Amino acid sequence: MHQFRLTNDCLFQDGSPYRNRAEGQCLRDFLMALLQEFYTGESYRFKVVDDLGLACLATTAVCVYHEKRWHSTVLEKRALVFATHHGSIVTDQEYQNCLDLNRRTSPRVFVQTLPNMAAGQVAACFGIRGEYYVLVQTSPDNATLENTAALTLAYGGADLCLTGWMEYTIEQELTVKMTIRYAHEKDQFVGSLASASIARS
Amino acid sequence: MKKAAVITGHGLVSSFGDSTEANWQSLLAGYIGLRKEKVAGGYACPVGRIFQEGIFSDPEFVDLTRSTLKSPPMGWDWTRSATSWILCSAKGNITGLGHKGAYSLADSAKSIADDLKLINTPTCISTACTSSLAGIVLAVRMMKSGQYTHVAVTGCDLASDFVLNGFNRINAVSPEICRPYDADRKGINLATAAATIFLEWRSPKPGEIYLTGEATSNDGFHISRPKPDGAGLSDCIRRSCGTEIPDFICGHGTATLLNDNMESEAIARSGMATIPLFSIKGQIGHTLGACGVLETVVTAKCLQEDTILSSCGFKKPGTSAIINVSRKVQKRPLRSALNLSVGFGGGNAAIHLTKA
Structure with a gap:
């Protein structure tokens, strides 16, 4: 199983530095560069995505890049289970501020305030057309994520399930953790293929 | 008959009232529970509200959710290990934004679950307008797996300024009463509501x-x-x-x-x-x-x-x-x-x- 860890300065593969953030490069540009390197799907307008969505897309791209099993699975058999506490509280707050000040906002800002938007972007970008859940939890709860993925693989007609925790807090902390789980000999066992995570600090 | 997820009870609050029967009779009679009002941004459109006696506004998210859970079916026991609850919402208690930590769906769920004395951690789902149907799907899977025999699923959302303004900004709101599937349809009308369904895993009886x-x-x-x-x-x-x-x-x-x-x-x-x-x-x-x-x-x-x-x-x-x-x-x-x-x-x- 490949393990990637993304910090704000470097992408590590199995503990070793794999791609470094260039000097003077902002985090958003670093994530965009990773997407340009690892994203293999159809063209997608990454720039209209908020920071949480971009981090989810970049982490997923890194996570699925080397996985032949992911690419050979039909889209309807790919499932997605994400979890979050608020989604992007930063985007919520930005929208609320505009409302309080009677300022007009871009229509896309409201759409980005829905907690399932990053998951929706990942689904659209990576061709996930199977079962789809976004759970809201007080803190990352791997057991619930694993259990929901197991139920999805056992009863939801999925062969692969991308699970992840994502959060973008008011302190501008960004956290994304992804794992691809799969059903081995349908309904018998849930294993993991690859995982990737990002944390701003 | 084989075991299945049987609907054994429900609770419902909408602009038509706080009972399933009141809602059913209004739907049968063709009544419309939407009233035109001026909403955030100065836009006028029909909105479905739940007015409390003496208070000209929607009830608070947690109170509204709680009201649909107060009459579970006979024999329902929240304290059993095989009982669970799923709370579903697109924006949760968004009116609590600004009161730090007050508006997360998980926090709302915890406060209600503590009152119910639910021993399992409630599950919360937020997949926009599919939230509560996805909640029912997940509830069935939880029961199929044998982990649970009783699962309640609640959906609740408020027609808040945040949401009304947002849908207006994407030009999705109709200035008139909405007309699903009609050639002259102009968009949606938003409404506040909460509903709970109680599911039990057992053989259904005739008529259930x-x-x-x-x-x-x-x-x-x-x-x-x-x-x-x-x-x-x-x-x-x-x-x-x-x-x-x-x-x-x-x-x-x-x-x-x-x-x-x-x-x-x-x-x-x-x-x-x-x-x-x-x-x-x-x-x-x-x-x-x-x-x-x-x-x-x-x-x-x-x-x-x-x-x-x-x-x-x-x-x-x-x-x-x-x-x-x-x-x-x-x-x-x-x-x-x-x-x-x-x-x-x-x-x-x-x-x-x-x-x-």
Whole structure:
């Protein structure tokens, strides 16, 4: 199983530095560069995505890049289970501020305030057309994520399930953790293929 | 009979009242629970509100959710290890934004679960307008796995300034009473509502309504536009119905151009173009994350009463695929029904209900 860890300065593969953030490069540009390197799907307008969505897309791209099993699975058999506490509280707050000040906002800002938007972007970008859940939890709860993925693989007609925790807090902390789980000999066992995570600090 | 997820109780609050019977009688009579008001941004549009006595505003999110949980069926025990609860919402207690930590759905759920003395951690789902139908799907899976025998699913959303303004900004709100599936439809009307459904895993008794199929899917296409060919929703219909053809469909029918066209395509490609279809959103409005459970309660009531509702506001066919939209209340023997939800983020959900 490949393990990637993304910090704000470097992408590590199995503990070793794999791609470094260039000097003077902002985090958003670093994530965009990773997407340009690892994203293999159809063209997608990454720039209209908020920071949480971009981090989810970049982490997923890194996570699925080397996985032949992911690419050979039909889209309807790919499932997605994400979890979050608020989604992007930063985007919520930005929208609320505009409302309080009677300022007009871009229509896309409201759409980005829905907690399932990053998951929706990942689904659209990576061709996930199977079962789809976004759970809201007080803190990352791997057991619930694993259990929901197991139920999805056992009863939801999925062969692969991308699970992840994502959060973008008011302190501008960004956290994304992804794992691809799969059903081995349908309904018998849930294993993991690859995982990737990002944390701003 | 084989064990299944049986609907053994429900609670419901909408602009039509705080009982299933009050809502049912209003739907049958063709009443409209939406009133025009000036909303955030100076825009005037019909909104569905739940007015409390003496207070001219919607109740608070947690109180509203709690009110649908107060009358569980006989023998329901929140303190059992095999009992769980799922709370579903698109925006949760968004009016609490600014009061740090007060508006997360998980925090709202915890406070209610503590009052109920629920020993399991509640599950919260937020997949926009498919939230509570996805909650029912997950509840069935939790019971199929043998982990739980009793699961309650609640959907609740508020027609808050945040949400009203947001939908106005994407030009999705109709300035008039919405008209699902009609050629002259102009968009949605938002409404506040909460609904809970109580499910038990056991053999259904004659006359009881139980779930015979359930599925969710994603279009994998766009975050705010449904896939025009309806393939994602059609996949959900296929996985929830199998080879069964339902007697009627309680559709999502938001009255937006894109949703109703996509839904008609999905229904037609599933071989169900002639099956009577209605949407209650022309009467109750779009209750966002609550609509899945609310409409499941209505669908179950239709099966029990052998009644297909009319799709209020529908006059002239106006969807891209030809479908059979119900124009009047019909009484006939009914055995099974399909309930659909579609949402932002590309989500779809479908459940198939059967009368034992």
